[in-house]
Amino acid sequence: MTRLGDTPSIHPTAQVMESELGRYVEIGAGSHVSRSKIGDYSYCVENTQIAYADIGKFANIASHVRIYASMHPMERASLHHFTYRSAWYFEGEEDDQSFFDWRAADGIRIGHDTWIGHGAVVMPGVTIGNGAIIGSNAVVTKDVVDFAIAVGVPARTIKQRFSDNVAGRLDAMKWWDWSHEKLHQALPDFRALGIEAFLEKYEG
Known part of the structure; x- marks a missing residue:
C-alpha cells in the first residue's frame, strides 16, 4: 500500500523537471512533467504528459492524458525545433528563450477537484474550472466552466454537475x-x- 505524505511520490520511470509539486501528490509510471505547478493531493496515472500547466488541488488525471501547451512555430519557415532548441544542433548557438516564454504565457490552467479522463488532450491556453470533468479521449480547445462535464472532439459541455x-x-x-x-x-x-x-x- 502506498502511503502518501508531504514529499511527492514520483515513480522511478517518471520525469519531473522545473516543476513545483504539492503535498500528497503522485506522479505515475512513465509520466513526464515539466515547467508546471501541481497542487496538493493531485495525481496523474501512467504515461501522462504535463507541461506549462498550473493545476489545482485534488486533480484526478487518468493515464495517457496530454496537458501540454507546446505549439510549434507555425508562422516560421520551419516548424522544426532546430529553430528554438538550437543548442541541440549547432555549436555555439543558444536556445530561443523568447519562444519558450511564449509557450509559458499560453499555458494551461486547471482548477481544484477536477477529473481528466483517459487519453484526453488539453490544448494550450485553456482554463478548466473547479470540479469540472473531461471525458475520455476528449480534445479540449476552449475553456470549461466550473462543475461542467465536457466530452468529445472538440470537447463540448453536455451538462452541469x-x-x-x-x-x-x-x-x-x-x-x-x-x-x-x-x-x-x-x-x-x-x-x-x-x-x-x-x-x-x-x-x-
Whole structure:
C-alpha cells in the first residue's frame, strides 16, 4: 500500500523537471512533467504528459492524458525545433528563450477537484474550472466552466454537475483549502452525505 505524505511520490520511470509539486501528490509510471505547478493531493496515472500547466488541488488525471501547451512555430519557415532548441544542433548557438516564454504565457490552467479522463488532450491556453470533468479521449480547445462535464472532439459541455446555487456554494466553501486534519475529520461525511446535506453541515 502506498502511503502518501508531504514529499511527492514520483515513480522511478517518471520525469519531473522545473516543476513545483504539492503535498500528497503522485506522479505515475512513465509520466513526464515539466515547467508546471501541481497542487496538493493531485495525481496523474501512467504515461501522462504535463507541461506549462498550473493545476489545482485534488486533480484526478487518468493515464495517457496530454496537458501540454507546446505549439510549434507555425508562422516560421520551419516548424522544426532546430529553430528554438538550437543548442541541440549547432555549436555555439543558444536556445530561443523568447519562444519558450511564449509557450509559458499560453499555458494551461486547471482548477481544484477536477477529473481528466483517459487519453484526453488539453490544448494550450485553456482554463478548466473547479470540479469540472473531461471525458475520455476528449480534445479540449476552449475553456470549461466550473462543475461542467465536457466530452468529445472538440470537447463540448453536455451538462452541469450541480445547479448554479449548489455550484456557487461549493466554490465559496473551498473545502480543497481545508487542513489535512479537517479533511480527515470530514471523511465520513464526504462518503455518506449528499451534496445538499454536506453543504448545510459545513457552510459558515
